[in-house]
Amino acid sequence: MTHPTSNQQVVLARRPAGAPRVDDFAVIESALPPLQDGEVLIENLFISLDAGFRKWMDEGSGDHILPAMEIGQPVMGLTLGRVVDSRHPDFAAGQHLMARLAWERYSVTDATDFLVVVPDQYDCPLNWHLGILGDTGMSAYFGLTDVARPQPGETAVISAAGGAVGSIAGQIARIYGARAVGIASGPDKCRRLIEELGYDAAVDRNGEDVVGALAEACPDGIDVYLDSVSGPLLELVLGQINPRARIALCGAVATYNAGAPLPGPSNLFQLVTNQATMTGFMTHLMHERYPEARQQLLDWIEEGKLVNREHMLHGIESVPTAFCDLFAGRNFGKTIVALS
Numbered sequence: 001m002t003h004p005t006s007n008q009q010v011v012l013a014r015r016p017a018g019a020p021r022v023d024d025f026a027v028i029e030s031a032l033p034p035l036q037d038g039e040v041l042i043e044n045l046f047i048s049l050d051a052g053f054r055k056w057m058d059e060g061s062g063d064h065i066l067p068a069m070e071i072g073q074p075v076m077g078l079t080l081g082r083v084v085d086s087r088h089p090d091f092a093a094g095q096h097l098m099a100r101l102a103w104e105r106y107s108v109t110d111a112t113d114f115l116v117v118v119p120d121q122y123d124c125p126l127n128w129h130l131g132i133l134g135d136t137g138m139s140a141y142f143g144l145t146d147v148a149r150p151q152p153g154e155t156a157v158i159s160a161a162g163g164a165v166g167s168i169a170g171q172i173a174r175i176y177g178a179r180a181v182g183i184a185s186g187p188d189k190c191r192r193l194i195e196e197l198g199y200d201a202a203v204d205r206n207g208e209d210v211v212g213a214l215a216e217a218c219p220d221g222i223d224v225y226l227d228s229v230s231g232p233l234l235e236l237v238l239g240q241i242n243p244r245a246r247i248a249l250c251g252a253v254a255t256y257n258a259g260a261p262l263p264g265p266s267n268l269f270q271l272v273t274n275q276a277t278m279t280g281f282m283t284h285l286m287h288e289r290y291p292e293a294r295q296q297l298l299d300w301i302e303e304g305k306l307v308n309r310e311h312m313l314h315g316i317e318s319v320p321t322a323f324c325d326l327f328a329g330r331n332f333g334k335t336i337v338a339l340s
């Protein structure tokens with residue numbers, strides 16, 4: 001088998017200061033090492049852009065999940081690719097794998113990078129496994145089905161409502177009979193939430209009177225909040241919760257660029273007086289239930305109850321732009337770059 005000998009990689013050119021900028025990254029050509037025993041050569045077909053990876057771009061940010069990324073080294077991320085060659089007993093050429101690897105055209109790995117074989121029982125585009133059938137679709141599903149549990153007639157508020165998790169979550173809330181209210185940036189995106197995703201109302205987080213707009217959009221108060229953002233929006237929502245509200249903590253995009261811990265909400269006492277709960281969840285820990293969730297999401301699509309939206313860019317040069325889009329709120333749906 002002829003192996004490619006050169007690679008294209010997106011490296012960290014400098015550490016982002018605040019929101020990432022395209023020139024924090026550089027696309028370089030590099031040599032692809034020959035395959036050793038125990039290794040797999042993967043041609044990456046799609047790169048998933050996930051806001052949470054911003055955290056490991058800061059100096060000293062390493063933790064039990066990932067080490068801090070180094071300047072000049074490939075940026076870590078989630079990928080979906082095809083095995084070109086394998087000298088590992090568990091993987092064979094032609095298989096499709098998802099992994100936590102790097103933003104690069106080809107990856108050589110010893111299979112310790114969370115390689116997961118893409119299940120082949122689903123009749124859908126391959127890239128859906130990075131979005132609606134991947135961690136973000138699963139977060140929307142488990143965040144609502146297991147954690148927040150919206151009931152008919154309740155009001156469910158979703159932050160980052162047009163993003164990968166939010167674009168699915170608002171629709172699931174409505175399927176469960178709740179009124180779905182999305183928070184997003186800008187009037188155009190808010191209009192799309194209603195027109196394309198079926199949200200009942202939308203609040204522009206950059207608008208002049210966000211407190212008033214949220215109260216107007218939720219005249220009966222807030223029973224469920226799927227929080228992908230944290231920061232000031234969480235405090236604002238807490239101020240309008242109903243008795244026995246359930247807040248599902250999914251992510252904290254507003255904090256990822258902060259560089260230092262932000263002050264917490266000043267009104268947590270709202271949870272006490274309303275006997276409300278605030279529960280964090282990590283979707284990948286529910287991995288054994290992904291088949292159930294994937295089948296349900298696909299059934300809802302088949303029944304016309306759910307639509308899948310993607311913010312798809314093309315070519316490895318687009319990867320930095322796609323990542324920055326997440327923090328500028330330019331994405332609508334799951335952000336993916338197709339490499340081939």
Ligand SMILES: NC(=O)c1ccc[n+]([C@@H]2O[C@H](COP(=O)([O-])OP(=O)(O)OC[C@H]3O[C@@H](n4cnc5c(N)ncnc54)[C@H](OP(=O)(O)O)[C@@H]3O)[C@@H](O)[C@H]2O)c1
Pocket residue numbers: 049050051052135136139159160161162163164165166183184185186189205228229233249250251252253254255281282283284325326327328329330331333334335
């Ligand atoms: N718990 C888990 O297991 C799990 C799994 C996957 C993802 N997550 C988390 O889920 C969240 C959503 O991820 P995603 O992939 O679906 O991202 P996304 O929603 O596709 O993109 C991020 C969105 O966040 C909003 N945003 C960016 N900066 C913000 C700020 N400073 N304040 C408020 N909103 C801001 C933007 O929307 P607007 O500008 O329109 O508001 C943007 O579209 C992230 O926090 C991620 O880390 C958690």
